[in-house]
Amino acid sequence: MTYYDDLTKDEKRVTVFKEAISRKAHGITYDLGTGSGILASFASKNAQKVYALEINPLVIKKYAAKLLEEYDNIEILEEDASSYEFKEKADVIICEMLDTALIDEEQVPVINNAIKYAKEDTVFIPESTYDTIQVGEAKLSYVTYQEFGNRTFNSLSSEIKYNEVNFSRKINPNFEKDINLTIEKAGTINCLLITTYTCVADNLITEPTPMLNPPLLIPTNELQVSKGDTIIINLKYTMGGGLNTIRTNTKRVI
Numbered sequence: 001m002t003y004y005d006d007l008t009k010d011e012k013r014v015t016v017f018k019e020a021i022s023r024k025a026h027g028i029t030y031d032l033g034t035g036s037g038i039l040a041s042f043a044s045k046n047a048q049k050v051y052a053l054e055i056n057p058l059v060i061k062k063y064a065a066k067l068l069e070e071y072d073n074i075e076i077l078e079e080d081a082s083s084y085e086f087k088e089k090a091d092v093i094i095c096e097m098l099d100t101a102l103i104d105e106e107q108v109p110v111i112n113n114a115i116k117y118a119k120e121d122t123v124f125i126p127e128s129t130y131d132t133i134q135v136g137e138a139k140l141s142y143v144t145y146q147e148f149g150n151r152t153f154n155s156l157s158s159e160i161k162y163n164e165v166n167f168s169r170k171i172n173p174n175f176e177k178d179i180n181l182t183i184e185k186a187g188t189i190n191c192l193l194i195t196t197y198t199c200v201a202d203n204l205i206t207e208p209t210p211m212l213n214p215p216l217l218i219p220t221n222e223l224q225v226s227k228g229d230t231i232i233i234n235l236k237y238t239m240g241g242g243l244n245t246i247r248t249n250t251k252r253v254i
């Protein structure tokens with residue numbers, strides 16, 4: 001199985017995008033980072049024209065060109081969507097280059113380019129994402145994704161929402177925030193867990209799936225905590241800048 005097979009066989013991910021695209025695709029629709037072309041194929045039915053952009057020529061040749069061959073209203077463009085000059089304004093912009101907290105893929109630079117070619121009523125699929133954080137204990141010395149059920153994280157706090165990103169507006173890629181959390185269980189914090197939820201359309205919200213935003217474990221400085229303590233996490237990263245841009249510091253509020 002390749003990466004693209006895994007993406008297209010992730011039933012939960014595909015179903016929620018198919019539902020949103022079936023509801024919303026119309027007029028001039030762009031699919032940015034088309035990969036296998038699967039989302040463009042869903043858009044074909046209700047859109048007048050679909051532009052399917054993909055940066056990687058090998059992916060176009062091996063996957064998108066084959067899948068999209070029979071769709072007369074889809075044009076594949078080998079382009080970098082973060083700098084591409086759209087030939088027509090967009091009625092719909094589909095962009096599934098998501099990653100947990102939008103850190104490690106190009107969703108943010110690509111959307112920041114695409115919104116230059118949006119209209120007042122352009123529909124974005126997905127519409128937005130929001131991120132939550134919890135603190136806890138894990139055996140971990142590097143930033144990594146929590147593969148489903150494979151890594152133990154003992155949470156010492158509740159899960160709180162700390163950020164929301166709406167794709168219909170220009171996004172500042174440089175994220176930094178002091179986040180307050182209340183400790184619910186005594187222990188030694190050494191790790192943060194970030195979870196990203198995706199609002200694909202209207203009230204269609206999906207939690208992580210095997211190939212969409214796996215929760216992210218981030219080691220942080222050790223801090224002994226008791227139930228009822230309030231802590232502040234300083235969290236900093238660049239959206240689209242990669243996992244090595246993540247910086248954290250955790251301290252107790254006295």
Ligand SMILES: C[S@@+](CC[C@H](N)C(=O)[O-])C[C@H]1O[C@@H](n2cnc3c(N)ncnc32)[C@H](O)[C@@H]1O
Binds near residue numbers: 054056106
């Ligand atoms: C996570 S995959 C998703 C593929 C497809 N959208 C889907 O949902 O199955 C992201 C795709 O975007 C492509 N990509 C990454 N950066 C890009 C860029 N700047 N311009 C165009 N395509 C890009 C990658 O090569 C990859 O095929």
